[in-house]
Amino acid sequence: xxxxxxxxxxxxxxxxxxxxxxxxxxxxxxxxxxxxxxxxxxxxxxxxxxxxxxxxxxxxxxxxxxxxxxxxxxxxxxxxxxxxxxxxxxxxxxxxxxxxxxxxxxxxxxxxxxxxxxxx
Amino acid sequence: xxxxxxxxxxxxxxxxxxxxxxxxxxxxxxxxxxxxxxxxxxxxxxxxxxxxxxxxxxxxxxxxxxxxxxxxxxxxxxxxxxxxxxxxxxxxxxxxxxxxxxxxxxxxxxxxxxxxxxxxxxxxxxxxxxxxxxxxxxxxx
Ligand SMILES: Nc1ncnc2c1ncn2[C@@H]1O[C@H](COP(=O)(O)OP(=O)(O)O)[C@@H](O)[C@H]1O
Ligand SMILES: [Mg+2]
Numbered sequence: 001x002x003x004x005x006x007x008x009x010x011x012x013x014x015x016x017x018x019x020x021x022x023x024x025x026x027x028x029x030x031x032x033x034x035x036x037x038x039x040x041x042x043x044x045x046x047x048x049x050x051x052x053x054x055x056x057x058x059x060x061x062x063x064x065x066x067x068x069x070x071x072x073x074x075x076x077x078x079x080x081x082x083x084x085x086x087x088x089x090x091x092x093x094x095x096x097x098x099x100x101x102x103x104x105x106x107x108x109x110x111x112x113x114x115x116x117x118x119x120x
Numbered sequence: 121x122x123x124x125x126x127x128x129x130x131x132x133x134x135x136x137x138x139x140x141x142x143x144x145x146x147x148x149x150x151x152x153x154x155x156x157x158x159x160x161x162x163x164x165x166x167x168x169x170x171x172x173x174x175x176x177x178x179x180x181x182x183x184x185x186x187x188x189x190x191x192x193x194x195x196x197x198x199x200x201x202x203x204x205x206x207x208x209x210x211x212x213x214x215x216x217x218x219x220x221x222x223x224x225x226x227x228x229x230x231x232x233x234x235x236x237x238x239x240x241x242x243x244x245x246x247x248x249x250x251x252x253x254x255x256x257x258x259x260x261x
Contacts, residue, residue: 027225028225028226028228028230029224029225029226029228030169030225030226030227030228030229030230030231030234031228031230032225033165033168033169033230033234034165034230034233034234034237037161038161046224046225048224048225049137049140050139050140050224050225050226051225053139053140053143053144053168054168054225056144056147056164057140057143057144057147057161057164057165057167057168058161058164058165059161113212113213
């Protein structure tokens with residue numbers, strides 16, 4: 001993942017072998033809270049403390065910050081305390097997802113309100 | 121029945137910096153008590169959503185954790201402004217969140233539906249001008 005994203009490892013260089021099975025790309029923390037589980041890597045363009053707090057609630061293992069954005073040191077510190085792997089890539093969120101998809105990662109299954117409407 | 125463990129947290133209006141601390145502590149306490157896995161994550165998610173709602177939408181309130189044998193209970197109780205249309209508020213995507221909340225990644229209108237999905241029991245009562253109380257129960261396997 002580090003290679004294809006040409007990523008900087010901001011936190012967790014010793015934990016890069018942590019497996020992830022699915023990916024989710026979102027700046028909406030409520031959507032993340034709704035659909036994501038701990039085996040998922042989160043790709044986001046948001047770099048506020050809530051991204052890390054959301055990850056803590058979900059026991060996420062890996063975060064990727066897109067478009068060259070780097071969160072502040074105190075945010076990285078709390079990520080470190082949680083044992084997260086944190087990467088930063090110059091790619092936009094779209095392109096980061098593209099290369100990860102090509103690598104074989106797939107999205108999380110997401111139930112929507114449509115599903116219920118379709119059943120009616 | 122007396123709870124085996126109880127903890128209470130005050131959550132202030134517009135306190136975006138500390139938002140999430142109560143939920144992080146709740147998660148830590150539960151872990152220590154021996155709650156884990158799926159239930160722990162469901163409590164954590166619901167707690168975070170309800171705590172954020174106190175910060176974003178309420179005039180301030182309290183988040184209370186009660187642990188009983190076989191049951192984790194979360195109660196959020198605030199001092200207003202209340203929700204005029206509960207049915208609307210429970211809809212996915214409905215939100216009155218401020219720009220500030222949105223810029224932090226909230227205000228997707230998924231919070232209340234998320235809580236309902238994650239909790240085994242969910243009850244919401246709201247009176248405009250008085251406040252909102254949400255009670256959630258999580259059954260321990
Ligand atoms: N504690 C509360 N006090 C007043 N209004 C609330 C409260 N909680 C939720 N609401 C109302 O319900 C709506 C939906 O809440 P929610 O599903 O969590 O979405 P969001 O927080 O993203 O707006 C909010 O936008 C708000 O209008
Ligand atoms: Mg909400």
